[in-house]
Amino acid sequence: MKLSKRVSRISVSQTMAVGEAAGKLRDQGVDVVDFGPGEPDFPTPENIKRAAIRAIESNFTKYTPSGGSRDLRKAVAEKHAKDFASRYDVSECLINIGGKHAIFNIIESVVDDGEDVIIPTPYWVSFPDIVRFAGANPIFVPTREDEGFRLTAAMLEKAITPKTRLIIANSPNNPSGAVIDDEEFLRIAGLCKERDIYLLDDECYAHFLYDGRKPFSLGSYPEFKQHVIIAGSLSKTYAMTGWRIGFILAMPEIIQAALKLQSHSTSNPVSIAQKAAVEAVTGPQDSVRQMLEEYSKRRKFVVERLRAIPDVTCAEPGGAFYAYPNISASFKRGIKDSMDFSVKLLEKQHVAVVPGEAFGTNEHVRISYATSMEQLDKGLNRIQAFMTPTRG
Numbered sequence: 001m002k003l004s005k006r007v008s009r010i011s012v013s014q015t016m017a018v019g020e021a022a023g024k025l026r027d028q029g030v031d032v033v034d035f036g037p038g039e040p041d042f043p044t045p046e047n048i049k050r051a052a053i054r055a056i057e058s059n060f061t062k063y064t065p066s067g068g069s070r071d072l073r074k075a076v077a078e079k080h081a082k083d084f085a086s087r088y089d090v091s092e093c094l095i096n097i098g099g100k101h102a103i104f105n106i107i108e109s110v111v112d113d114g115e116d117v118i119i120p121t122p123y124w125v126s127f128p129d130i131v132r133f134a135g136a137n138p139i140f141v142p143t144r145e146d147e148g149f150r151l152t153a154a155m156l157e158k159a160i161t162p163k164t165r166l167i168i169a170n171s172p173n174n175p176s177g178a179v180i181d182d183e184e185f186l187r188i189a190g191l192c193k194e195r196d197i198y199l200l201d202d203e204c205y206a207h208f209l210y211d212g213r214k215p216f217s218l219g220s221y222p223e224f225k226q227h228v229i230i231a232g233s234l235s236k237t238y239a240m241t242g243w244r245i246g247f248i249l250a251m252p253e254i255i256q257a258a259l260k261l262q263s264h265s266t267s268n269p270v271s272i273a274q275k276a277a278v279e280a281v282t283g284p285q286d287s288v289r290q291m292l293e294e295y296s297k298r299r300k301f302v303v304e305r306l307r308a309i310p311d312v313t314c315a316e317p318g319g320a321f322y323a324y325p326n327i328s329a330s331f332k333r334g335i336k337d338s339m340d341f342s343v344k345l346l347e348k349q350h351v352a353v354v355p356g357e358a359f360g361t362n363e364h365v366r367i368s369y370a371t372s373m374e375q376l377d378k379g380l381n382r383i384q385a386f387m388t389p390t391r392g
C-alpha cells in the first residue's frame, strides 16, 4: 500500500513493545511491576476535577477559539510571570492539546525541509520523529553520564552548522532527570542568539526540581525572547496527563504560525479541560508541592538502591521522576543491549522498564518512580536479583 513519504519517515515508538508485553503478562494474572509509565501516579487534584464538572454543568461544551480561550491564555501567561518573572502577553501564548502538540506545532512552524535540528542525547522519544516528519534532520549531541548528562553550550557549539535552525533543550530531562545549570542555560541561549538559531525550551518538568533548587525558565530573560520558544504542559505538574493541555509561549509571529496550523488540524483543546486548566494554574498549588515531596523521597530511595547493585551506575537525577541507570555490566553475561535487557527482565523477573535505545543511548534503561514505594521496593529487589549472577 502506498503511504506518504512524510509518514514513512517516522516509526512507532520502540517503548511500546515492552509496554505491550507487560500488558499481556498482566492479563495472564502475572504480578508485573511496571516502571514504564511517564505519568504521575497521583490523581488529578479535586479542585481541578470540580472545575471540569462545573464546566459541563454550565454547558461550556462548545467550540472555543482554536488557540484556547482568552481566560486560559491569560491565566497561563500570568502563572508563568508569577513563577519566573517572565513577560508574555496573551498574544504570545497559545494553548495546545498537551505539551507534545505544542512541540509538534512549534517544530512544524519554524523548521524547513533539509534543515538541521540539534537534539541532545538522551532525548525524549518524540523529538527525533517530530523533526523527521517536518522534513528536517535530527543531529544528535551526546551528553555524558559521568557529567550527570548535563548539557553545555560548548557541546552544542561544535554541532552547529549553517543548516542548523533549532536546538531542543529539555530540562529537567526525560529520561535522565538531568538539569542544565542556570548559567550554562544562559550561555546556550546566548549562543542561539549569536548564531540566530531558535531554542526550544521544553519545560514539561520545570516544577519538579530537587534539593530545594528553584525552577528556572529562559522566559525570565527578555534579551532572548526573539530566539527562545517555550513549550509547557500541565500534564505532569498537575497530574493531568489525560486532560491534554499544553501551551506555547513565544513571539507573536510564532504563535500565529502555530495557531494557523492548529486551526486547520485539531482546532481548540477540549473546552472542559480548558476550564480545569484555568483552575489548575490559578488555584491552590499545594498538590504540586506534595507530589514533589513524595517524588523527592522516592528519588533518594531508587538512586541508593540502584547504586547498591554491583556494577550498576546511576547519575543523580536533578528533576523529573525518572532514574536512568547504566546496566551495561549485564552485557558481559550474554545480554545484547538495552532492549534485550528490558525484554529479559520482564520475562524473568516481571519488571517493565523502558530500554535506553528509545532515548538514543544503549547502555541504560529508564525507571519511572512515579509509582508507590512498595512497588519500587519490590521492583528494585527483582532488578537486583536479575543483575546478580547466580553462583554454582
Ligand SMILES: Cc1ncc(COP(=O)(O)O)c(C=O)c1O
Binding pocket: 038, 097, 098, 099, 100, 101, 124, 170, 173, 174, 202, 204, 232, 233, 234, 235, 236, 241, 245, 246
Ligand atoms: C520531555 C517531555 N516533553 C513533553 C511531553 C509531553 O507531555 P504531554 O503531551 O502529556 O503534555 C512529555 C511527556 O512525556 C515529556 O516527557
